[in-house]
Amino acid sequence: MDLVDRVMGKSAFYQEVGPKKSWMRRDYGLVELNFNPDPARTWTCFGVHVRVHRLQWGVGIPEPIVDRVSSVPREVRFTDLTVGLGEADRLTVRPDRDFADSMTFRSSSGAEVVVTTDDSQSRRVPDLVWSIDLATRTVLSSGERQPSPSGPRPGSVDGGGGSVYARRTWARREDVPRDSGVGEQISLMDQFAAAEIDGAVFARGWLAGRRRQLRSGERVRAPIEFLLNQVFYELDEYAIDRTDLDEGDVTEEQLRDHVREIANRLR
Incomplete structure (x- = not known):
């Protein structure tokens, strides 16, 4: 420093x-x-x-x-x-x-x-x-x-295989294909916000979707970029394995409230 x-x-x-x-x-x-x-x-x-x-x-x-x-x-x-x-x-x-x-x-x-x-x-x-x-x-x-x-920008993450959405950029939710990595993240946010899945399923699936996005070279612009980053930061404070829960960590209820608010802003 x-x-x-x-x-x-x-x-x-x-x-x-x-x-x-x-x-x-x-x-x-x-x-x-x-x-x-x-x-x-x-x-x-x-x-x-x-x-x-x-x-x-x-x-x-x-x-x-x-x-x-x-x-x-x-x-x-x-x-x-x-x-x-x-x-x-x-x-x-x-x-x-x-x-x-x-x-x-x-x-x-x-x-x-x-x-x-x-x-x-x-x-x-x-x-x-x-x-x-x-x-x-x-x-x-x-x-x-x-x-x-x-x-993340293209070329910044190594990943195997190709993707039909590689090098694509989206700035609006309605333009994001549901079967893309970004689309997977948004879909899981909607399911979690509606209490259709629990926090652990959401966190594991959402992070897998983010890795898929990075590997395939999918890109997003504001406001999607900013809002997805907010979900990432929330998950950084959430213990997927509740036995690892520390004092001050985000609870499942708090995480759901935050994700619901972010999902609403994406619409």
Whole structure:
């Protein structure tokens, strides 16, 4: 954290800490950082996300590093950036992660850089970069305990097999196919909210749907992205095995009330 503070500064960021301090996110505007706790009870950064699309909103470079940047355009083209990265030393393209709207590069250290374009139908220019994501391979494949509140991007999770919904993005509930990973999560939320299933069945099924979403490369935008993340955070405080219940954990009744409220907001 000392290095992060020296590079990014100790102020001018929004910080969010997960339940039981299982993760932390810092949002500096243009740059977001994700952290996990380590055995020494300090925070270790496992993900760096440059939200390039925010440049269109006038978001500036973090103050501590602004003097190291000569100029920044309001828009960054996907083709220009990926060609430049492809020519960089120590970076190689992953052929199995080369798609029309995203490209993954692997560094000599094993870290991966994922460049994703904005694939929304309403974009003004079809070749704009949405984000640049950097994370180590070991963390990216570690499962549902590594949330990304701003949403996982393609190429960030290893998964076998393909999916008819890979690389798809949904922003409205009515557009989400019921047999997709995202659709499975929403369906289980409705069933749990209606008291058709218990908390353990909901939690196991919902987390399985989330893993399926990540493996297949399904993507969601606001408000679905934000609301599904809220369910994830609630489950982080819920003990599926009630013998593991700790003081302060969410009860099944509390979880149902929260999920019902979130499900209603999705409609």
